[in-house]
Amino acid sequence: MAGKGAAVASRVLGRGGGTSLPGMVARRVDPTILASLVAAQNIPVVAVTGSNGKTTTARFTAALIRAAGYPVDHNRAGANLVQGVTSLAVGAADLRGRTPRRVMVIEIDEGALPLLVEELKPSAVLVTDLFRDQLDRYGEIYAVADAFEAVARGLGSDCALCVNADDPIVAGLGAGHAGRRVTFGLDLDHDTDRITRAADTIRCPRCRADLVYDHVYLSHMGAWHCPSCGLARPAVDVAVTALEVDGLDATRFHVRTPVGDLDISVPQSGVHIAYDAAAAIAISIGLGVPLEHAAAALATVGPAFGRLERIVAGDRRIVLGFAKNPTSFNTTLRALATEGLPRQLLVAASNTLVDGEDFAWLWDVDFEAAAPNVERVTVSGLRADELANRLKYAGVDPARMTVVRDRPAALDAALAGIEPGGTLTVLAGYTPTIELREEMRKRGWVGPYWEV
């Protein structure tokens, strides 16, 4: 059966490496196809989940495993729901349903994790962090944490579990796990962020008292402890002990690990990039993958599509920043600020199945910090209305705003106001990022997003 599903699905492959379509077709033909192609054939799988940082962490992980000499398959286009992951497996298998023995590095949507862990039987599971994201899709943050804990409890002792020690609600996941458990985080002697209104878990996961932070590193992530019950951040196995963000193009940091220290420089920008790299190193240690070539491997990993991706658009420049929730918006704005806050903006939000329906969270984004620098902003997407209203209350003069719901037209309108040599900064949700990037691909400015 697996062969038949794979054969049918392969006919719809090739329309674009990023689509969920082959997986959807294959599951119709054979609902057990993913388990047949992966778990039943003992294919090693690394599952990366969490609210933010999945795509970048998975890219770093794939690079580290490849550098150690193992071939890797990776859903780098970010198709991280059940159908997208099935597409990856189908694409890897031959027409008889035999899967080559390569490591699958797979990012997984939080909601899809329980089912996919069941079908994939991963060798390592990593949780990046847990932020409030799309209440209308996932429900409360605590429900997501409960689902993660149930998954962690079901993992076999041959599966490595890697968790973010700095995220209070994630740090304790799978505390009783019988297999290898590796924590990662930052261990700096200074703050790199402050608690904002986007922060979620600033209460003790055990007794609910307000947590105390010796240092805040990114939103609610940091060196935390509970003054009431004594619960504290666990020992950090893979710890970033020095960190320097150098504009949009480089982040340099020192990592302490149980198997030796590493000096890393990555061609991407931000504190979150150090978290993602530490996470990938934690997975390598969990799997027993050697790290001799780790620094060289990570130095080659540029931004995933739309993660502050620099694009040359004729005689103008674009920085494309994908942002999907308050924390990723604020993190992206903070990274942009290292080179001066943007003056020419295109901001887009759309309600879709993957982007959600309720955009109340836009009011938690710290647009106030960016508003004084804005000279001109083009507002686009199906929820341009809500976005424009949010920007107005953040202090952007409506006279500086143009609403163009259509994405390609918005791109034209935004670029038209920019001098040759100038830069347009784009901040967009998942679907508008894909749409805007596709428009840029048609214009020959970038390659397909699944090849970045």
Place this chain on the structure above:
Amino acid sequence: MTTTLEAPTAPMQGDWPTLRIAHLYPSLLNVAGDGGNLMAIQQRCAWRGIPTLAVSIDAGDRPDFSTFDIVLFHGGQDVEMEIVAADLGLKAPSLREAADQGVVIFAVCAGLQLLGARYVPSDGPPMEGAAVLDLETRGGPQRFMQHAAVDVTIDGRRGTIVGFENHSGQTELGPDAQPLGMMIAGAGNNGRDGTEGAVRGHVYATYLHGPVLPKNPWLADQLIRIALERRLGRPVELEPLDDSVEQHAHDVALQKALRNRGQRTALEPARLVRDKAPQTVG
């Protein structure tokens, strides 16, 4: 009690008093953009030269609410609701006194539920409310999660308020509470009787969660106007503002709500949500 937000600077226009706004439990009750309501009140005042002062009221604080002009009581998840409910007893007598004296209180979602007599979740012990409003809420079997629109009349002015509801609590109003309005689209208090929210005097509560005031500017202005009239003891007319951006956001949300009319939910919730429906959001 700590002062967190200064009013945005604005040209002083004569004799407006400083509107004092109590922001209840700002770190506990901010499940999704709830701070937008404070922004709407403060900005709309600032644009008219009306000074404002927002004061954060946290757990453990025991302010005299009658010294405020507007009290904001927002939404939270179950865990935060429990923490708030455990603290609310300290504040309830002063909140009731303030309500009796005509202080404007605006509550959304969990705030609505906790202004009532009690909230009984599907699993877990009942929580005592502040008993400012004559209503009671029980956790229901289904979650109402959709765009919604309500026909509301406040102080003689009729309008539509639009937003997103996300709650499984089902609220019944007692004889001393009136509904804030009647549903045009959406579930409202309980999905059965067509009522939405509650009102008593100057206490207004709605299930439309999060940032409901920014895209219902007429409602924000009614709250500001009523609060100023009470403070000044005379009728107040607010200077009209250019609300074209707000009105557009309102109209798009209204269209979304109308398109969803007749459906129980506007979208298919994720599997996770179906498997373990949490009690309250917003």
